[in-house]
Amino acid sequence: MKKFIRHIILFSLLAIAFVEATCAFLIYTEVYLFNYPGKYIYEAIKKSKVKSKAKTLILGDSVGRQFFPVNSSSDSINSLATNQAIGLIGQYLLLNNYLKAGNQIDEVILLYTPFSFKDNLDQEFTYHYFLKPFDNEQNSPYYSATVREQIAKIPYHQFHQLPHIKATSWAPKFELDSSPNNTFLSPIAIDYLSRIKTLANQHNCQLKLISPPINIAKRELLKQLDLSTISETNLETKFQKYFATITYVDSTLFVDGIHLKDPERMMSQFKQKVLN
Amino acid sequence: MLFNSIDFAIFLPIAFSLYWLLQKSGNKLQNAFIVVASYYFYSCWDWRFLSLIIFSTIVDYSVGLALSREKKKLERQLLLWTSITVNLGFLGFFKYYNFFLDNFIESFKFFDQQISGNTLNIILPVGISFYTFQTLSYTIDVYKRKIEPTRDFIAFSAFVSFFPQLVAGPIERASNLLPQFFTPRRFDYSQAVNGLRQILWGLLKKMVIADNCAEYANLIFNNSAQYSGSTLALGALFFTFQIYGDFSGYSDIAIGTARLFGFNLKQNFAFPYFSRDMAEFWRRWHISLSTWFRDYLYIPLGGSRGTILNQIKNVFIIFIFSGLWHGANWTFIVWGAINALYFLPLLLLKRNKVNTNIIAQNSLLPNFKELIGMLLTFSLTVIAWVVFRADSLAHACDYLSGIFSMSLISVPDFPDRIHAFSTLLLVLFLLIIEWIGRRGQYGLERIDFIKSKPLRWCFYLILVFVIYWFKGSTQEFIYFQF
Numbered sequence: 001m002k003k004f005i006r007h008i009i010l011f012s013l014l015a016i017a018f019v020e021a022t023c024a025f026l027i028y029t030e031v032y033l034f035n036y037p038g039k040y041i042y043e044a045i046k047k048s049k050v051k052s053k054a055k056t057l058i059l060g061d062s063v064g065r066q067f068f069p070v071n072s073s074s075d076s077i078n079s080l081a082t083n084q085a086i087g088l089i090g091q092y093l094l095l096n097n098y099l100k101a102g103n104q105i106d107e108v109i110l111l112y113t114p115f116s117f118k119d120n121l122d123q124e125f126t127y128h129y130f131l132k133p134f135d136n137e138q139n140s141p142y143y144s145a146t147v148r149e150q151i152a153k154i155p156y157h158q159f160h161q162l163p164h165i166k167a168t169s170w171a172p173k174f175e176l177d178s179s180p181n182n183t184f185l186s187p188i189a190i191d192y193l194s195r196i197k198t199l200a201n202q203h204n205c206q207l208k209l210i211s212p213p214i215n216i217a218k219r220e221l222l223k224q225l226d227l228s229t230i231s232e233t234n235l236e237t238k239f240q241k242y243f244a245t246i247t248y249v250d251s252t253l254f255v256d257g258i259h260l261k262d263p264e265r266m267m268s269q270f271k272q273k274v275l276n
Numbered sequence: 277m278l279f280n281s282i283d284f285a286i287f288l289p290i291a292f293s294l295y296w297l298l299q300k301s302g303n304k305l306q307n308a309f310i311v312v313a314s315y316y317f318y319s320c321w322d323w324r325f326l327s328l329i330i331f332s333t334i335v336d337y338s339v340g341l342a343l344s345r346e347k348k349k350l351e352r353q354l355l356l357w358t359s360i361t362v363n364l365g366f367l368g369f370f371k372y373y374n375f376f377l378d379n380f381i382e383s384f385k386f387f388d389q390q391i392s393g394n395t396l397n398i399i400l401p402v403g404i405s406f407y408t409f410q411t412l413s414y415t416i417d418v419y420k421r422k423i424e425p426t427r428d429f430i431a432f433s434a435f436v437s438f439f440p441q442l443v444a445g446p447i448e449r450a451s452n453l454l455p456q457f458f459t460p461r462r463f464d465y466s467q468a469v470n471g472l473r474q475i476l477w478g479l480l481k482k483m484v485i486a487d488n489c490a491e492y493a494n495l496i497f498n499n500s501a502q503y504s505g506s507t508l509a510l511g512a513l514f515f516t517f518q519i520y521g522d523f524s525g526y527s528d529i530a531i532g533t534a535r536l537f538g539f540n541l542k543q544n545f546a547f548p549y550f551s552r553d554m555a556e557f558w559r560r561w562h563i564s565l566s567t568w569f570r571d572y573l574y575i576p577l578g579g580s581r582g583t584i585l586n587q588i589k590n591v592f593i594i595f596i597f598s599g600l601w602h603g604a605n606w607t608f609i610v611w612g613a614i615n616a617l618y619f620l621p622l623l624l625l626k627r628n629k630v631n632t633n634i635i636a637q638n639s640l641l642p643n644f645k646e647l648i649g650m651l652l653t654f655s656l657t658v659i660a661w662v663v664f665r666a667d668s669l670a671h672a673c674d675y676l677s678g679i680f681s682m683s684l685i686s687v688p689d690f691p692d693r694i695h696a697f698s699t700l701l702l703v704l705f706l707l708i709i710e711w712i713g714r715r716g717q718y719g720l721e722r723i724d725f726i727k728s729k730p731l732r733w734c735f736y737l738i739l740v741f742v743i744y745w746f747k748g749s750t751q752e753f754i755y756f757q758f
Contacts, residue, residue, distance in 0.1 A: 001296060001463045001465075003465060004463070004465050004468050004469070007469075008472075011733065011736070014733070014737060015737055015740045018737045018740070018741060019740065019741055019744050022741055022745075035694055035695055035698075164744070168744075168745070
C-alpha cells in the first residue's frame with residue numbers, strides 16, 4: 001500500500017509537471033493557437049502593434065468581424081474587429097497599441113451592435129476572451145477602478161496565465177451580470193468610449209460609431225433600451241447618427257438571431273455605408 | 277457525481293483511503309463503509325430516490341431469506357413474484373407510465389375515439405434500470421437454488437448499492453459479486469494499478485472520444501434536414517463512437533474503480549466493433565445486459581429450442597425487450613427489432629456460434645474474410661444506431677433515406693470540419709490501441725508488453741495529456757438516461 005501511495009503521488013506530480021511543461025511549450029511555439037477559440041483576438045493584438053499604411057481602422061464585435069475579419073487587410077482599411085467579450089476596454093487597448101505603433105489614421109470606426117455595449121467584463125466569456133489575451137502588466141496601467149473591481153470578482157482570475165489554463169479554452173462557469181435587461185451602456189463602456197474619443201482626438205482622427213445590420217425581430221427590444229447614459233460619454237451626436245442609420249434585416253438571414261448567415265451578400269452595400 | 281468530475285476526483289481518494297484503513301477491522305466494517313459511501317454517492321444524484329434503493333434492498337433480502345425457508349412451490353413462486361412485482365413495478369412506473377399512457381390514448385384516436393389521461397411529471401431515478409435487474413437476478417437465482425441467500429444484510433446492501441456500478445452497470449450477478457463481500461480483501465498492488473490503468477483508459481474513451489464525437493453527432497442529428505447524405509453518414513459514425521466511448525468508457529471506470537477496492541467485476545464490453553457477425557457483436561456489447569436477458573428471459577422461454585416459429589418469437593422478444601429496457605420510445609423498440617432481424621438468419625442457419633475466438637487470433641491483422649465480416653457487421657450496427665439515436669421513427673426514416681441518397685457521394689459539409697477531422701484521428705488512435713489490446717479485458721490491459729516501467733509511465737503521461745488537451749465539452753453519460 002505504501003508503495004502504491006508513493007507511486008500515485010509521484011505519478012500525479014509528474015503528470016502535473018508534464019501537462020504544464022507541454023502546455024508552456026505549445027504556448028511558446030504558438031501551436032496552441034491552431035483551432036483555438038478566439039484566435040483572432042491574438043491576431044488582432046499582434047496586428048495592432050504593427051505599422052500599416054491604412055488610414056481607416058475598424059474595431060468591432062463579432063458581427064462587425066463578419067464583415068471585416070481580422071485577417072483581411074487592404075491599403076485603405078485595417079481591421080482589428082474581434083468580439084464584444086473583450087469589452088470597450090479591450091477595444092481601447094487595441095486602439096492604443098495601434099496608435100503607439102506610429103500608425104496615422106484618419107478615422108477609427110467602431111462596428112458594434114447596440115446590445116454589445118452592455119458588456120461590463122461580467123460575462124462567462126470574459127475569462128477566455130479578455131483576461132487571457134489582455135490582462136497583463138503592459139495593459140493594467142490603463143485599467144480603471146471599475147475594471148479592476150470586475151476582474152477581482154471573476155473566479156480564478158489570478159491563474160489565467162498558467163500554461164495549462166491559457167493553452168486551452170477552459171474558463172470557470174460564472175455569471176456576474178446583474179444589470180437590468182434594458183441597459184444600453186455599461187459603466188466600463190461609458191468610461192472607455194470617452195477614452196477612445198479622447199485618444200482619437202489626440203491623434204487627429206475621427207471616431208465613427210456604426211451598427212452592423214440588426215435582426216428586425218429585435219427592433220422592439222432596441223426601443224426599450226435605456227439611452228439616458230449616452231450623455232455621460234459626450235458622444236450624443238455620434239449616437240444619434242448611430243441609431244438613425246441602423247439597418248434592419250429579415251430574421252431568416254441570421255444564424256442565431258445576431259450573426260448573419262451570409263454576410264457576403266450584404267458586403268458591398270454595408271462597406272459603402274461604413275466608409276461614407 | 278460524474279466519474280469525470282472534480283467531485284468524484286475528491287470523493288474517490290477519500291473513500292479509498294478510509295476503506296483500506298478499515299482493512300484490519302475486517303470486511304464487515306469495510307462492507308458497512310461501502311454502503312455508506314455508496315448511499316452518499318447516490319444521494320449526490322438525487323437523495324429522494326435513495327428510499328427506492330433501500331426499499332428494493334429490504335424486499336429482496338427478505339424474499340431471499342423467505343425462499344430459503346419455504347419449501348412449497350406455490351409459496352416460493354409467490355415470493356419470487358413479489359420481488360419481480362416490486363422491482364419491475366418501480367421500473368415500469370418511473371420509466372414507462374407516460375409512454376404506455378400516451379400510446380394507449382393514441383390507439384383510441386386511431387379508432388376516432390377520444391379519451392383523456394393525465395401524464396405525470398416523473399423524474400427517472402438514476403440507475404433504476406441497472407440496480408433493479410441486479411437485485412432481481414439475486415432473487416431469481418435464490419429461487420432456482422443456484423445460490424444460497426445471504427443473512428448478512430449489510431453485505432447484501434453493499435452488493436445492491438456498490439457505487440462503482442450502481443448508476444450505469446455493469447449489471448453484476450450475485451454469484452460473482454456477492455461472495456466477494458464475504459472474503460477478506462487484502463490490498464493488492466497489481467490489482468490496484470490495473471484498476472487505475474483501466475480508469476485512465478475509460479476516461480480517455482469518455483472525455484476524448486465520446487464527448488468530442490457527441491458534439492458532431494448532436495449537431496448533425498439535430499439539424500439532419502439541412503445536411504447531405506455524406507454528412508449524415510458521418511453523423512451516424514460519430515454517434516457510433518460516441519455511444520461506444522461513453523458506455524464502455526463508463527464501464528471501464530466502474531470496473532477499474534472496483535479493482536481499487538479489491539473487487540473484480542465482469543467485463544462488459546469486449547471490443548464489439550471488431551465483431552465478424554451480429555451474433556458475435558451481441559456477445560461483446562453490454563455483455564451484462566445481454567447475458568441477463570439470455571439467462572432470465574430467453575432460456576426460460578425455450579431459447580433456441582423448439583420449432584422455428586418458437587425460436588423466431590423468442591429472438592424477437594429478447595431483442596425488443598432489450599430495446600425497451602433502454603427507454604420508453606418506439607425508436608428503442610424498433611432498434612431492438614432490427615437487431616433481431618440481423619441475428620435471426622445466423623440463428624436459423626446455425627451460424628451464430630461460428631466466431632467465438634478472438635479476431636486475428638494468431639496474426640497481427642485480420643484476413644480478408646474477417647475484414648469483410650467486420651466491415652459488414654460494423655455497417656449494420658451503424659444503421660441500427662441511427663434508429664436508436666433518432667428522436668422518432670419518422671426522424672430515423674428521414675435520416676436513413678438522407679444517407680442513402682445521391683448526396684452520399686459528396687464532400688461532407690458542416691461547421692468546424694478541422695476539429696471533426698482531428699476527432700476522427702482520435703477515434704483511429706482508440707481503434708489501434710484497442711486492436712493491439714484485443715486479447716485483454718480492456719484496451720490497455722496488455723500494456724505490460726512494454727517491459728520498461730519508465731516507458732510505460734511515459735505512455736501514461738501522454739494519455740493524461742491527450743485527455744487534458746483533447747477533452748470535449750462535458751456531456752452526461754448517455755446510459756444515465758436509461
